[in-house]
Amino acid sequence: MPLPEPTELLARRLAVARGDAEADLVIRGGRVLSVFTREWLEGDVAIVDGTIAGLGAYEAAETVDATGRFVVPGFIDAHLHLESSKLLVDEFARLVLRFGTTAVVADPHEIANVLGTDGVHWLIDACDALPLRVYFMASSCVPASGFESPWRTLTIGDLEGLLHRHRVLGLAEMMNFPGVVRGAPAELAKLALARHVDGHAPGVRGRELNAYAAAGIRSDHEASTIEEGRERLRAGLWLLIREASAARNLRALLPLALEYGPARIAFCTDDREPEHIADDGHVNAIVRDAVALGLPAEDALVMATHNPALYHRLDRLGAIAPGYRADVLVLPDLERFVPDLVLLAGAPVGEIPHVAVPDWVTHSMHLDAVAPRDFAVPWTGGRARVIGLIPGEIVTASLEEELPAEGGVAVADTTRDLAKIAVLERHLGTGRIGLGFVRGFGIRRGAFGATFAHDAHNVIVVGVDDEAMAIVVERLRALGGGIVVADGERVRAELPLPVAGLLSDRPLHDVLAASREVNAAVVGLGVACPSPLQVLAFLALSVIPSLKITDHGLLDVDRGELVSLAAEPRVTAEPGAGRTSPAPVTAQR
């Protein structure tokens, strides 16, 4: 429980509310949204000490004229991963505040995989000085599964410690939904830590969904069909409608808000790329699109302000009413939802201080030098398992293809769009490399790779020749992480992400410029699939079907087991358990 506020502040707020003292600021002449009655009210909004004192007839030293405009609470993002923006939090705040996002609830599981709780503590501390309110959920699934290799596993004790930090609201998305549903003791032990737990239950329906809800999980942001959404609402789960850069669920789920009203529905962005936010917007863009799809503006605004606050029990956020924090937007229209003015605790956004980057967060690359031979895959020919990309999806197909052998090793075959893919463990210097093949990028020469690869964020690299792959990895090592494109022996483009290999330390403009160069260079390699770097980033995520790759090798997600490159026979053990041969293809330097 937060400390009670000093009574002097409260006494002054009451004096302003009564009209016995002057407010700091009055917003006059606008139409003011009541999130409680979903109507537009007329009156002055009086603000003192960063808090709303009342709506009515008030005087103040300073007045904002909102005549003809709309006064609404600041937008609140119910669930996101800050790291997806690839920006440091100060630069992220500068970007999203422009669009009226005044509070976010973040799951820091990207940085938690790379830097453990140390990284999360740093991130929480780094947000202290921001005018943007950044709340956190303790990352419940680090690693996402036993097939991934983070720096350290977050233990029950780690989670408990994070839950004690200020601005940590509960337990982040319980991605191990099969474990929750089957009552795995490790997952139940996590659930016992918190009363507020976010969900993540893609495709879970019927009795399994009942089990997931009965475990005490309070929401889901993975529903993608109207029937999934309807089931979640009926089961008592809050429905967080996600519009990420890859996964976009607004169009499918919005009819539920039209049918049932806005109660128990909120918006979230989950994973938005920097280009996406810069070009399109943030939570405001979801409101805009919802209204364009036919939702009354009042309902859409409630789902972007009051409802996320209610869901996360942020009692003093999300409304323009006495006692609420004065995070207020003045909107010129109810179509674009881009604010003319953003007030944070009653003040316009001023200079946002630069976040200090301590040296230790820039040393997350713990792998030895690699050479082309490290990517060699011993092979005598035959049918191989191949990861098959599916355009516009992050799920993959599990293909089987004849794989050519040259001099005892398997090689890429650009005529059949077969490229080599590798994941290199980078946290503990184990030298472990998982090797496989992928179809669908259309890559015809060179290689590209990244240290941003869900969720363990080891190095992932795709290429048609081992020399280029080695150059990519060596350059990533030199940069301390990022995204690199190489052709022949030359690095063609790069986006350095020195902070944990996840975040840039540069301004938005530089990040966008480098990102465009990197994307152009990838296209220059012949790559034809859309958003190739986003697609690449999900190929190591062990909890999304069907065939994936981690530093342990190829993984059949549907069966939950590592598999060999050779299409037969199977391997059935998790890493660490007794293995049956032939093992998945891994290299050990």
Add this chain to the structure above:
Amino acid sequence: MPLPEPTELLARRLAVARGDAEADLVIRGGRVLSVFTREWLEGDVAIVDGTIAGLGAYEAAETVDATGRFVVPGFIDAHLHLESSKLLVDEFARLVLRFGTTAVVADPHEIANVLGTDGVHWLIDACDALPLRVYFMASSCVPASGFESPWRTLTIGDLEGLLHRHRVLGLAEMMNFPGVVRGAPAELAKLALARHVDGHAPGVRGRELNAYAAAGIRSDHEASTIEEGRERLRAGLWLLIREASAARNLRALLPLALEYGPARIAFCTDDREPEHIADDGHVNAIVRDAVALGLPAEDALVMATHNPALYHRLDRLGAIAPGYRADVLVLPDLERFVPDLVLLAGAPVGEIPHVAVPDWVTHSMHLDAVAPRDFAVPWTGGRARVIGLIPGEIVTASLEEELPAEGGVAVADTTRDLAKIAVLERHLGTGRIGLGFVRGFGIRRGAFGATFAHDAHNVIVVGVDDEAMAIVVERLRALGGGIVVADGERVRAELPLPVAGLLSDRPLHDVLAASREVNAAVVGLGVACPSPLQVLAFLALSVIPSLKITDHGLLDVDRGELVSLAAEPRVTAEPGAGRTSPAPVTAQR
């Protein structure tokens, strides 16, 4: 924060939810209310270990056939004073469970005035064994004002201690609304103790209401007009619609639910007499009346189940959904709302154990013997202040009347309906008596009195002769509290309330029989005003306008000062402060 539940329980619930284990009980064939989507669902409700596992296709050892009936969550009373029922909590539970009330949130401020925190701790403990869920709010205003004399004042430390007890949710109604609005330090110090604070703001509007809400108070149950209700919703206060025995606000406020929907509105009974509950019902009767007034049954049910749970943050109550406590009603219709079956944690209401009444709670009468002369009011004639009853209201008028004197004392005048009224301090044996006159009862002979007199529950007695008044008080002393009617030298009827002078220790049937006799006997004295004992009980409440009486004498509530019987001049001090003469009429034995 409550202890996490044992993981074995959770594991079994998940197994039942998945269909891998049999439920304890299944409710089959009914139409099941979703409080989240406000629709009726079809499917089995599976219950295990007192908790709902899921809605769907389930098997169980035991089945309840609800074909053709309606399955809804148990009703939750958002705010009441248990003591108004005059029943011990076990008998109260037997009574209201029949009507489907499965949880209540109680402000124990009646017993707190008489027995202090000791009494509240006893009441909390006494509720432990009940199947009815009784939650408490820590009584914030004991005494209601400095003009009343409870046993002990509840200090900040007392409130803090109560807030640490289990099932205590927050701070009870902040009745000193003028103090809150003007920012009185003592009230602000109380507000700093809790994040969940009930309100009580009769007639407060506009900027004063903004101040009351800005203080962090979350609700009001005193709104009696639609405009008051609308203002409260817009100010972010929850609107608790009260249907008590005296104050009934449903008809006036229900249009708000029709206009805005049921969000942020809940029902409460506040003060219901035992006859009222027995004859008419409890929360179910409010639902019934709301539906009869045109509210959709689904909305009325949400306001009686999910909404009070949401308001009080009772996360696991108020819905039929996975993980919620199986407090479930089976209703035969959506008109009467009297359940066929009431399940508490999945089990029918069984034998409810009798609450033990410790000896010490029956010794609350600390006043010496009284004689007729103690009621003498020295008087030489002239105009006097007289409390004027207003039919159907608990506010009074402040009248001025010529008062006859006989032998140097003021006397009642039945020809002009002027009766004597006295309040005798009974907690500390101070011997303090406040004396005055009242018009409107129509009493023609004898006297009647009670120890149930808001909020300090001193002895209050009305009569036309001093002998009968003394007999009433002496009989109340002998009974250890209650209600007594006397005519001449004889006691005509009585309702003993030996527990703190507030509660009977008898079964409902006996209480109702004695209550009927008492009411008939009062009518036998010539009393013509409706509900005379309820009216009497509010005449000592120092926070309801206009002219009231406490053991300190006549009180002008509007001006907040004690006043003399003689119509002029005024006295301006609170008790304890320096007094100016002439003092209000009090006697000291």
